[in-house]
Amino acid sequence: MTQFRPGRQVMVAGVGLHPFGRFPGKDLPTLALEAVVPALGDAGVQWRDIQVAYFGHVYYNGMSMGEGALGRLGLTGIPIINVENACSSGSTAFWQAYWGITTGIFDLALAFGAEKVPRGPVTVTAEDSPERYIGADHMMAGYALRMRRYMMETGASETALAQVAVKARQNASLNPYSHRKETNSVEDVLQSRMIADPLTLFQCCPTSEGAAAAVLVAEDALSRYSIDKARAIRIAAAVLTSGGYNGKGSDHSAFSPYRTEPAALEAYEVSGLKPEDVDLVQVHDAATIGELQQLEALHLIPFGEAWRATEDGRTAITGDIPTNTDGGLLAMGHPFGATGIRMIHETVLQLRQEAGPRQVKNARVGLAECSGAGDVTTVHILTR
Amino acid sequence: MPESVDTRRLKLTNEERTEGVLLGFRCLECDTVIFGPGTFCQRCTSAKLEPMEFSQTGILYSYTVVRIPSAGWPGPVPYILAQVELSEGPQVLAELVDCLEDALEIGMPVELTLQLVQGEDSSAAKVVYKWRPANQPSPTAEVDP
Numbered sequence A: 001m002t003q004f005r006p007g008r009q010v011m012v013a014g015v016g017l018h019p020f021g022r023f024p025g026k027d028l029p030t031l032a033l034e035a036v037v038p039a040l041g042d043a044g045v046q047w048r049d050i051q052v053a054y055f056g057h058v059y060y061n062g063m064s065m066g067e068g069a070l071g072r073l074g075l076t077g078i079p080i081i082n083v084e085n086a087c088s089s090g091s092t093a094f095w096q097a098y099w100g101i102t103t104g105i106f107d108l109a110l111a112f113g114a115e116k117v118p119r120g121p122v123t124v125t126a127e128d129s130p131e132r133y134i135g136a137d138h139m140m141a142g143y144a145l146r147m148r149r150y151m152m153e154t155g156a157s158e159t160a161l162a163q164v165a166v167k168a169r170q171n172a173s174l175n176p177y178s179h180r181k182e183t184n185s186v187e188d189v190l191q192s193r194m195i196a197d198p199l200t201l202f203q204c205c206p207t208s209e210g211a212a213a214a215v216l217v218a219e220d221a222l223s224r225y226s227i228d229k230a231r232a233i234r235i236a237a238a239v240l241t242s243g244g245y246n247g248k249g250s251d252h253s254a255f256s257p258y259r260t261e262p263a264a265l266e267a268y269e270v271s272g273l274k275p276e277d278v279d280l281v282q283v284h285d286a287a288t289i290g291e292l293q294q295l296e297a298l299h300l301i302p303f304g305e306a307w308r309a310t311e312d313g314r315t316a317i318t319g320d321i322p323t324n325t326d327g328g329l330l331a332m333g334h335p336f337g338a339t340g341i342r343m344i345h346e347t348v349l350q351l352r353q354e355a356g357p358r359q360v361k362n363a364r365v366g367l368a369e370c371s372g373a374g375d376v377t378t379v380h381i382l383t384r
Numbered sequence B: 001m002p003e004s005v006d007t008r009r010l011k012l013t014n015e016e017r018t019e020g021v022l023l024g025f026r027c028l029e030c031d032t033v034i035f036g037p038g039t040f041c042q043r044c045t046s047a048k049l050e051p052m053e054f055s056q057t058g059i060l061y062s063y064t065v066v067r068i069p070s071a072g073w074p075g076p077v078p079y080i081l082a083q084v085e086l087s088e089g090p091q092v093l094a095e096l097v098d099c100l101e102d103a104l105e106i107g108m109p110v111e112l113t114l115q116l117v118q119g120e121d122s123s124a125a126k127v128v129y130k131w132r133p134a135n136q137p138s139p140t141a142e143v144d145p
C-alpha cells in the first residue's frame, strides 16, 4: 500500500487562523494574510526565511492568488504554488509542504488556504455539464443519498444524526473563531429547513469565508531558525489518495462513502500508530452523515456503530473519541481552501494543550481527515 | 431535433426520441462493467474495452427529495434524485419521476424513461434519462415534443 517512504522528520512550527464566517469588506489576500502573519509569529520565523509556499483555494478570485497575497509581505522570489483539490485543497497544500521538506528539498515551508465560498448549494461540475440537466450535481443531495442508505443498513435514527450537529454547535460555542456561535437542540436540527431529505439545513455545513495557515519545518533545522522545540508538533503521517476504482461507477460521493479507508490504513502503517492510539480526531463533516462514516472508515469505531457512539457521547470533547473539537465543518464553517489547514490548526492547539475550554485531556496523538470531490482524501497524524 | 443529454451515456433509439438505452463498456481483461464513457478501464487501465448497452431496469439503492436545488436546475422543485443499481452492477444517478414520495422504498424496481428537458435557453432542450417505478402504466407521455 505505501507508495512513498518519508525521509526527514517534519514538524508543524506554527499555525494561524482567520475567523470563519462572512466578511464582505475583505478581499481574499487580506483574509489569507490575517492567517499567515499569525502563523509566522506563532512559529517565531520571518517571512523572508520561508523557502516555498503552497496555497489552497477553489473559487476563482483572479489568477495566482497565492502570489497576490504573499506579495504584500515582500517579493522574496520563492516558489509559490496554487493548489486546487476541491474541499481538500488546504490539506493538499499542507501535504505538499510536508513532502517538500521530508524529501530534503526545503527546510522551512508555508501552507495556507483561504476562500470566499458563494452562497447556495455547492456544485462540482462546469455550468454547461450534462449533470445540470440530470440533477445529480448537488453536494448535499449526495450526502442525503448516503444518509438514507446508512440509516436503512444500520438502524440509525434521525435523532442520532441530529446529535452530530448538536455536538458540533456545542464545540463551536467554545471557539471564538467559529462561523456558528449559537448552540441548538436535536429538535432545532430536525425542524430546520429540509435541503434534501433526510438532510436538514443544520445538518449541512455553512458556506463560509476564512483562512488558515501552518508553518512546517525540518526537525533538524529547528535550531537554525531558533524555533521552540517544545511547541513544535511532529507530523507522523501525511497521506493523500484520489479515488480508486469503487465498483459502482465514476466519482460520486454517494458511490464511495468509505473512500477514506485506504488513506487511513496507510497513515497508520507509516506512523506505526493504531486507531486506539488516537486521542482526538478532526473529520470531514460537510454533513452529519459524513462524520459518522469517516469515523468508521478511519477504523476508530466499527462500521455501522458511529451513530450509537455519538448518542452515547463518545465523540464529545469529554468522550473517548473526541471528534471535531473546534466545531468541524458543520459549525466552524467550511471555506474550502482553508478547511484542511483549520483541522491542522485545531490539532496543533490540542496537542500543545493550548485549546482552552475545549481542551481534550492529555491529548498526545491527533488525526485530521479531509475529503473532496474527485474522491480526494487526506489523512494527517500529528503527535507531541 | 433535441439531442441526448450525453451521447456517451444515452443513445436514442427511435425517430421520435422517446426511446433509448444507457451505454457503457465491459473490460475484456478484467470483466469490469462501467456506466458511461471510457477509453481505459477504471479498474485495470486496459484499453481493451467492449461497448455495451444496459438493461432498462434497476433497483432503488437510495434516494433523496431535493428541496433546494443547485443553480441552473431546469426541472421541478422538489424533485426525487435516485441512486439506482443496474443488474449489470454500476450505479446511475438520475431523477425519479411518476412516483409519490410516500411510495418510495429502497429496493423497489425502477425502469428507464426519457424526458425532454428544456434548458434555461430555449435552444438547449435535451433528452434526459430518468427513472420511474417499474411495471406501472405511465401517467404522462414519455416525451412531449
Ligand SMILES: [Zn+2]
Binding pocket: B027, B028, B029, B030, B031, B032, B041, B042, B043, B044, B045, B046
Ligand atoms: Zn479492466
